[in-house]
Amino acid sequence: MRLPNPLKKGLILYGDQTHEPASPERLVEYGTAYESEGRDSNALECFWQAGFTEGIQRIALRAIEEGDFFLYRQAMVYMERAMVADELLALSRNAEERGKLSFALAAAREAGDGKRTAALEAKIPKGDTDGEDHKE
Numbered sequence: 001m002r003l004p005n006p007l008k009k010g011l012i013l014y015g016d017q018t019h020e021p022a023s024p025e026r027l028v029e030y031g032t033a034y035e036s037e038g039r040d041s042n043a044l045e046c047f048w049q050a051g052f053t054e055g056i057q058r059i060a061l062r063a064i065e066e067g068d069f070f071l072y073r074q075a076m077v078y079m080e081r082a083m084v085a086d087e088l089l090a091l092s093r094n095a096e097e098r099g100k101l102s103f104a105l106a107a108a109r110e111a112g113d114g115k116r117t118a119a120l121e122a123k124i125p126k127g128d129t130d131g132e133d134h135k136e
Helices: 006-014 024-036 040-050 055-067 069-079 085-097 101-111 115-124
Strands: none
Touching: 006 024, 006 040, 024 040, 024 055, 040 055, 040 069, 055 069, 055 085, 069 085, 069 101, 085 101, 085 115, 101 115
């Protein structure tokens, strides 16, 4: 399946005055195509619009494995679920292993793990506000 450009994607997801949004089945197809291309944010949006919880859960699990705090958080919002401390800590560890220290820190903070938060803060250079991650 050929993936749409951003304008076409907007029409597929939300429609406009002259177009209806795509059917849930078609949105799942697009979401699966995006997912197979590694474009999880786009896939997540399609799955959410389709009400396809299985796809959203799959992306949430991958976000934990890959240490992607923001993708995980968005998946939880779409599923109307609270983030889970154990999942956040696993995500934090995975993010740290991949050098995604800002994601690791955000997940540790959200999990309420003060010790881990302090340890991660010590690894991030003071005044580093550009959001870049650092590898040791």
